[in-house]
Structures are given as C-alpha cells and as structure tokens.
Amino acid sequence: MMRWLLPLLLHTSQAEDRINVALHAQAPPTPGGYVVGSVMTTNGLKKALLRTGRVREARSFYPFHYHFVNNATWDLLIIEGWFESSAAAIHEFRRHSPQIIVFYWCLDPLFPGLSSIASLDVDGYLTNSLEVAEELSKIAPSRFVPLAADVDEMAVTTPYNESGPYVYVGSALGVDTKRNLVQMLREAQNTSRGLELWGSGWRDVGPPDLLPSYRGLLPHGELANCYAKAGAVLGATMDGQREKGMVNNRVFEVLAAGRPLVQEAFPELEDLLKDAPSHNLVLWHKAGDVPRGAFVRNETATSYISKHHTYDARAADVLAHFDALRNHNGRTGALRVAILWNGAWTPQLQTTVAAAADRLQRLYRIFWVRVADVISQSVDLLHYDVIFAVGKRDSPSDICARSLVREWTLPRHLEQRRLWILVDDGDLDPGGVSCFPDRLPRNASQAYDAVVFAEESDRPLLIEEGFHPLQLQEGYGVAPFPPKTLDDDGDDAYDAVVLADARDITTPKGRARVVDAARRTQRADHRGLVAVVGESIMISAVSQLKRELGAVDMRLIGNDAIVQDGVLDRAARKCDMLIVPHSNESKGGDWAVAYAAAVAREGATVLITDPTNTRLHRLAAVTSNGVATLSDALSFGVTRALTLGRGASKATIISAEPSSITNGDVRFSINFEAFVTGRDGSWCLVSDRSGMLTCVLQRHLDLVLRVEAPPNCEPFNISFYVELKSNVYGDVLRRSDAVTVRVGGGETQEALPSYPRTEVLLWPFKPACPAS
Structure with a gap:
C-alpha cells in the first residue's frame, strides 16, 4: 500500500500547482490569411507548454483580440514582440490577475528600441540574444531563450526535389533592414533553379527586377508545404538582429522540414548550430556564395532539430524562469501614478483615496503630490504617467491638473493620462492659487480621460458638461476595518453613534442637525456618542456644540482615532445604530454613509436623518464592499485612459x-x-x-x-x-x-x-x- 502513496501525492501536488498561461503575438491570424511569424512562434510554445503537464490552460491573444482576458486567473503572460497598445494590454492582465508574472520575449532590439522595451511593466525578459539578455538584466531578470521549430508543424511527406527552386518567404517591407537579402535573391534568381518569392509588399516596395519571381502571399498553414517543394531555402537576418546575434525561426523551421538552407552567416549562428548537419546548412558570407549546383542533402537535419531545438526545450527554459521569479517582486516598469491633493491629510481622505491607493500598490508606483509642491516647482507632474486629481470641481487639484499641457512620458510611447476622483476632499478655499498662472485650465471633458464619481446623480451632470458615458466610472468606498470583539462594559460600548463632520458644525444649522440626531440616542437605557470627524477642527465651534449637546458624549475623531481599533472604530462596530445627520448642504455625507455601511455590524441600523437627501439614501442602498469599490473604479479609470483616446477624442x-x-x-x-x-x-x-x-x-x-x-x-x-x-x-x-x-x-x-x-x-x- 505504501508503495503507491508517494507517486499519488506527487501527482496531486503537480495537478494543484498547474498554471494558466497567456501568450500574446504581435498580429492576429486571419481566416485564409497569410503566414505570421509571431503566431507560429507563440503557437509552437503554447503547444509545448501544454505538453509539460504543468499548464492547465494556454491561450493566444493578439492586438484588438482580448475576449478571454478576464475568463481566467492568469499566472503567466508572455508577450512576443512589441505592439502599440502593449502598456494597455499588460495593465488589463495585471488588473484581472494581480499575481501574474509578465515576460517580454525580445526578438528584435530595434522595434521600438531597447529603451522602450525596458520601460514596459514586466517582471522579466526572454530573448534570443546573449548580448540583449545582459543589457536587459540591468532592468529585470533576463534569460537567453532561442527560437525553435515545431517539428510536427514542419513535418513534410513530399519527396525532396533536387532540381526544385530556391524559395524565400518574407515581407518586402523590411528589405532595407537586411543588407544582403536582395543580393542573395538576385543570385538565386539567376541560377538554373530559379526563385519563388512569397510575402507581402514585393509589388509595392520590392526591387522591380525580382517581380518575375513573385508568387504572392503564402496562406497561413502552408509554410511547411512551401518548403517541401523547394530545392533549397534562402535565409537572411535583419541587420539589427544579426548585430545582436539573434537567430530567427526560419533557420530552425527549414532544417526541421529537412531541406537545405542557404543562410547568411554570423558568429552567433555558427556557434549555435556548430553541430548541425553540414550539408543542410550552407553559409553565405559574400556575393556569389549562393550555390549554383546540386545540394548534398543530409536526412538527419530533422532529427537534429528534434533533439536540440524544439519548443519543448524552450518551454522548459520559460517555466524555469517563471519559477525563479514567481515570488520575486522586482517590477521596475509599473506605471507611475501621482495622486494630486490639497495637502490636508483628513480622516476622510485617509480612509477612502489613501486606503484605495494602498490596494493599488500591486498595480502602480504611487506618489503623493501636494498642489503646493507643484506651485513651488519642487515637483514636475510631467514626470508621471498617470495623474489622479482628487477633489471637487474647481478645487486646487482640479485646476492644477486641467492646466497641464499634454506631453509624452518617454520612452513608454504614452502620453500622460489624467483621471479625476470627484470627491469632497475638504478644500476650504475652492479655486485657490493656480499651479500655472500663465495658463487657462482646459475644459474638464477634454482635460480628463476618466472620472470616478461617488453617486449616480453625478452622472447626468458630468454628461451635460461634455463627458462621454464611457469616460465615467461610479465607485466609492471606505476602508473596511477588521472586526474586533469588544467588551460590553468598556468605555467604547455605545448603543448609537452620530457621524458628524467637523466642517458642518461651524454653522448654527449644522450644529442643530447634529444635536437633533443626538437626541435620538437620549433614552434611559441607551448611551450615545457624537463623533466629530476631521483633522482640522474649529475650537469655538466644538465648544458651542459641546454646550448644546449637554450630557451626550462627544469625541473629536482625527486620523489617530479613526484607524483600526481606534475610538470610532471600536464604537461604530459595536453599536446598534449609526446616524448620519447630513443635509443636502452638508459636507462629508458621502463618506459618512460609506463608512457606516463598511463598519456596521450585522443587524445594526444606518439612519439618514434628512429624508430629502435623496443622494445619501441612494448611496446607502448601493454601498458595499468597502474601499474595494473605489480602488476597482480607479484602476478601471486607468483602463479607460489607456484603452481609449482622450476625453477630446x-x-x-x-x-x-x-x-x-x-x-x-x-x-x-x-x-x-x-x-x-x-x-x-x-x-x-x-x-x-x-x-x-x-x-x-x-x-x-x-x-x-x-x-x-x-x-x-x-x-x-x-x-x-x-x-x-x-x-x-x-x-x-x-x-x-x-x-x-x-x-x-x-x-x-x-x-x-x-x-x-x-x-x-x-x-x-x-x-x-x-x-x-
């Protein structure tokens, strides 16, 4: 019996540890379309990963094709080649799968350049160049992973035709980047074999003297059959790739098909294939090196590739790199987010935007920037990729953000994005001093890419202002503190708690609302608490409220008292009723309702005293999930900013x-x-x-x-x-x-x-x- 126990445990452990892998190619395949090298590469690796037994699901993605991005929790994303919306795609995978590891497989050092590749939000790099691996390792852990061939995909049954033509498959759009290619094609065309030229762009930008050899676009899935009919295949490498020692997939695919390859030579290729069958690999060094006679073909080329250069070997390398980085939190390319605020560190801000920012640390690098620091020019907002402007309309942060110019945050190939968090942040001086007095603030719907607002009644006002519905994201919440077992006889055991705002008690009407709410707690067997929330509190207003409350307990709740296990936290979690005394003119009502919903124990009542404050009643009906609601809204706002044009698009x-x-x-x-x-x-x-x-x-x-x-x-x-x-x-x-x-x-x-x-x-x- 014991003999079977260990294998069973190992099998179960491996099954539980299986991962989901997403592979992103540079361009999508189209039905009846032509060969896409990036698709062949990712498909070959995908099948090999599934054969390892460690991968539960592997799925291909392409630019503009993301139907399944949120259908699974992805453990690993491999991006093969740069595309213009790379930052947006990475952001979405990270948003839906917070623990994901992201690899960029660099197979071209010039598109768009290593500086741009190094700025991507990835955990590590794969590359088919030892030199590039060393360079990128200064940014993130890098691993040398050459390209390979899918031997099953390249398998051919057509007998070798010794007099078959030379064949070249590739686009003419990059012909200027392959300095020896045209010479090799002309040499091949002038042999008795002749030349068959397949790929896009040859009629448009190719040399006219090669047009007689042009055969059109090669349909997807026909590459192996095309090579099978060839007497020999020509191979050339882009100049930038050759200089970095990158061996392209054509080399492995032709040899896997068992056909002779005439390949432009360079040291790294010769070193990588030094033990390849010599008759199947003819190296081209100079003009005239394309053979004019017969080839001596070695049948062992296919078995050589099967043994040394399949995607199964590459899959093992990729998973080894994944295992090494799975618990490594060394991302350097995360988007830089500046939270632009008025500098008042209030309890409301701490438990909403700040708490949400803490949850977003897994996605972004968060920086807090005061408007005063921008005014003093000690901080340059254009250093950041994304700006969260916190406040109401015409608050200092709003005016400051709308006064900024649009500039690129190089080398990301992104323009700076702006998101407005429309909350009552306690600004006592609406308008304030302008960050840029020489500039007029832009219209808000043109300045901001997205707006996060608290309650549904904000939406029609924003649409009337010119915002598109897709720019708007509803979401508000307060940090839900962990529950705590309280002592029934302790000083913090209250039957009811009134949530007052320090800004509201500065007027007689505001104090009267608080006093009326407190009277609801004045019963012989009840004990009530008036919690005045705010970090900056007018002493004279507090003294007046204290006199009007009489025997009712009152506490001033600042940042120290609002944290976990603080005075308000202990009282609010135990009481039977939380009372919100805010009118339509009051400040901080959104926060009070969200806080009450977040901390109220099961069975407790949240009472909004003003029946005409329909906004708070609606917010109370939908508020749940605490601060996660706000952090999700903020990250989706960045999604909108990355995946759509400007507000002014x-x-x-x-x-x-x-x-x-x-x-x-x-x-x-x-x-x-x-x-x-x-x-x-x-x-x-x-x-x-x-x-x-x-x-x-x-x-x-x-x-x-x-x-x-x-x-x-x-x-x-x-x-x-x-x-x-x-x-x-x-x-x-x-x-x-x-x-x-x-x-x-x-x-x-x-x-x-x-x-x-x-x-x-x-x-x-x-x-x-x-x-x-």
Whole structure:
C-alpha cells in the first residue's frame, strides 16, 4: 500500500500547482490569411507548454483580440514582440490577475528600441540574444531563450526535389533592414533553379527586377508545404538582429522540414548550430556564395532539430524562469501614478483615496503630490504617467491638473493620462492659487480621460458638461476595518453613534442637525456618542456644540482615532445604530454613509436623518464592499485612459471622393483629434445599409472602398460614418458625423487602379438594392 502513496501525492501536488498561461503575438491570424511569424512562434510554445503537464490552460491573444482576458486567473503572460497598445494590454492582465508574472520575449532590439522595451511593466525578459539578455538584466531578470521549430508543424511527406527552386518567404517591407537579402535573391534568381518569392509588399516596395519571381502571399498553414517543394531555402537576418546575434525561426523551421538552407552567416549562428548537419546548412558570407549546383542533402537535419531545438526545450527554459521569479517582486516598469491633493491629510481622505491607493500598490508606483509642491516647482507632474486629481470641481487639484499641457512620458510611447476622483476632499478655499498662472485650465471633458464619481446623480451632470458615458466610472468606498470583539462594559460600548463632520458644525444649522440626531440616542437605557470627524477642527465651534449637546458624549475623531481599533472604530462596530445627520448642504455625507455601511455590524441600523437627501439614501442602498469599490473604479479609470483616446477624442470625415459612383473606388479622408490609431484603438467605417464594413488598425493606412453598384437598380444614397473603438474592449468612444455617397446611375469604370498595400486598405463593397 505504501508503495503507491508517494507517486499519488506527487501527482496531486503537480495537478494543484498547474498554471494558466497567456501568450500574446504581435498580429492576429486571419481566416485564409497569410503566414505570421509571431503566431507560429507563440503557437509552437503554447503547444509545448501544454505538453509539460504543468499548464492547465494556454491561450493566444493578439492586438484588438482580448475576449478571454478576464475568463481566467492568469499566472503567466508572455508577450512576443512589441505592439502599440502593449502598456494597455499588460495593465488589463495585471488588473484581472494581480499575481501574474509578465515576460517580454525580445526578438528584435530595434522595434521600438531597447529603451522602450525596458520601460514596459514586466517582471522579466526572454530573448534570443546573449548580448540583449545582459543589457536587459540591468532592468529585470533576463534569460537567453532561442527560437525553435515545431517539428510536427514542419513535418513534410513530399519527396525532396533536387532540381526544385530556391524559395524565400518574407515581407518586402523590411528589405532595407537586411543588407544582403536582395543580393542573395538576385543570385538565386539567376541560377538554373530559379526563385519563388512569397510575402507581402514585393509589388509595392520590392526591387522591380525580382517581380518575375513573385508568387504572392503564402496562406497561413502552408509554410511547411512551401518548403517541401523547394530545392533549397534562402535565409537572411535583419541587420539589427544579426548585430545582436539573434537567430530567427526560419533557420530552425527549414532544417526541421529537412531541406537545405542557404543562410547568411554570423558568429552567433555558427556557434549555435556548430553541430548541425553540414550539408543542410550552407553559409553565405559574400556575393556569389549562393550555390549554383546540386545540394548534398543530409536526412538527419530533422532529427537534429528534434533533439536540440524544439519548443519543448524552450518551454522548459520559460517555466524555469517563471519559477525563479514567481515570488520575486522586482517590477521596475509599473506605471507611475501621482495622486494630486490639497495637502490636508483628513480622516476622510485617509480612509477612502489613501486606503484605495494602498490596494493599488500591486498595480502602480504611487506618489503623493501636494498642489503646493507643484506651485513651488519642487515637483514636475510631467514626470508621471498617470495623474489622479482628487477633489471637487474647481478645487486646487482640479485646476492644477486641467492646466497641464499634454506631453509624452518617454520612452513608454504614452502620453500622460489624467483621471479625476470627484470627491469632497475638504478644500476650504475652492479655486485657490493656480499651479500655472500663465495658463487657462482646459475644459474638464477634454482635460480628463476618466472620472470616478461617488453617486449616480453625478452622472447626468458630468454628461451635460461634455463627458462621454464611457469616460465615467461610479465607485466609492471606505476602508473596511477588521472586526474586533469588544467588551460590553468598556468605555467604547455605545448603543448609537452620530457621524458628524467637523466642517458642518461651524454653522448654527449644522450644529442643530447634529444635536437633533443626538437626541435620538437620549433614552434611559441607551448611551450615545457624537463623533466629530476631521483633522482640522474649529475650537469655538466644538465648544458651542459641546454646550448644546449637554450630557451626550462627544469625541473629536482625527486620523489617530479613526484607524483600526481606534475610538470610532471600536464604537461604530459595536453599536446598534449609526446616524448620519447630513443635509443636502452638508459636507462629508458621502463618506459618512460609506463608512457606516463598511463598519456596521450585522443587524445594526444606518439612519439618514434628512429624508430629502435623496443622494445619501441612494448611496446607502448601493454601498458595499468597502474601499474595494473605489480602488476597482480607479484602476478601471486607468483602463479607460489607456484603452481609449482622450476625453477630446474626435473623428471627422473630411471627404469621400467621388460623392457619386456606379462601379469604382471611393477614397475617404479622415481627420482625428486626440486619438492615435493602433495605440488608442481602431477606427471603423459604418454604413447605414450594411452596418460596420471594416476597421483600420494601423495609423499609416488610408481606406479606399471599391464599390460595385447592384444591377437594374435606381440610384440611391448611402450614408457613412466613422466609429472610434477601444483597443482592448472594442467599445465605441466616438462617432463622426455622416457623409453621403450616391451609388448607381453613372458610367461603369472599366480600369480600376491598384494601390500600395503599405499605404491603402482596399475594401470591397457591394450594397444591395434598397427595393430588395
């Protein structure tokens, strides 16, 4: 019996420790689309990770494709290659999976550059360059993980054709970054074998003399078959990658397919493959090195790759790096968040925004910045990635934040983001001294990317001010202190507690409300406490209130008394009733209701004395979960700031030419404000007859609609408009005004122009006849 116990325990332990892995490629595969190297890399690693037995789920993600980001708790995120919305994607994975480890797999040192890569919010790096690994290790732990081949994916059954052509698969868009590639292609084209050239951009930017060899785009999944028909495959490396000793995946994939490879030589490649079958790897050193004769093919190339360079070996390296960093909290790239406040460290601030900030330390690097420090120029707000402006409309922090200019926080490729936490923070001097007296504050809906507000009645006021509904996030809460067993006979045992605000007792009406609430506690068998909450309290007002309260106990509750196990905490958790005496004109009512809801014991009553204060009654009905509600709202506000354009984002269709067409091309000219395609999201063309037609994901592309009018149909009008969609969640932030194009009734255009794929997205459009 005991012989079976140890294996069973080990199996159970491994099953419980299985992890979920997300892999992010640079670009998505499209149905019927072409080969994407990043997709092949992440797919190969994904399958290998699942074969280890340590991974419960492994899923691929791509820019603009995040349907399952919150469907699981992810333990590891591997990003293969930089993309414009990298910061937004990392933020969302961290927000949904707080304990996640994030790796960036650096396979290109120049896009967008190591300084930008080093600024990402990651826990560690993977790279196929020993030199880059050493450089990035100065920022975060780095591991050398070469590329590899999926042997099953590259398996071929086609017999080797010794007279088959030279084959090259790759885009022409980076031809200038591969200094020897064109020379190698020309040499191959001039041999008796000839050349087959596959990939994008060769008709647009490739050398004209190579066009006779161009065969088009290679469909996704056809790479192995393409190599199988080759007599030999050509390989070249981008200059920046070669200089850093990076061996690309083509090398491993061609050898895995068992075909000869003519590869541009460099020391790191020769060292990595020094024991590879020599006849299958022909090194190109100089012009004329492309062989003109037959190849002596060695059948052991596939088995060599299977033994030394599969994704199973790489998966083991990745998991070893993950294990080493799982309990390592050494992130250096977390977003820098400045909490801009008036400098008054009140109990209300401590138990709301400050408590929420403590919970957000897992996501951000938090810095507290006083408005006075900005005015004195001892702090530069443009140093930070995100600003939380805390306060009411026209409070010093609000004015200060709205007066800032927009600038990049390099090297993140991000503009500084601004979020407004709309709370009553106790500002005694609304307006105050301006941080930047020479600047006029911007309109709030244009200055802030997101607003976090306390109660639903704030929403229509903010929308009336110009904010888009997607910029608004409701959320408020107070730090829920841990419960404590109290002594029934102790001094802190009260039957009822009145939550008064120090700012409210400075007026006769405010004191009268507190006194009326206190009288509800004056019964022979009841003991009541009036808690006056505030760090700065007017002594004369306190003395007057004390006289008016008579025998009722009163305590001044500052920061020292509001913390866990403080005077108010002990009293509020034990009492039968918490009373909120705030009117519509009172300050601090939101806080009192949220605090009462957070600390009241089960069965206790929260009483709001003013029946006309509908705001507090509504807030009391929905307030729960304590400060988590506020911290979640703040982090989602940053999500909005990262995944959408500015509050001032806008799209305008300048023109759609021609405005009347039967069969032909309509070119759209679009102007964007405060929105960067690719980084902030995509823009989509929508028609009133066919719905969404297509979305543009890259900022350098224009859209041309190739229209084909329905036959035997009277001319009709079609309206088009543009939607701006977020990069992660795909929701619509802005919609442009519509333009109208009249379709049908004209001459058929015979010859249709061609456009460079690098500049134009050409989209077919065949509208139906309205009558049908």
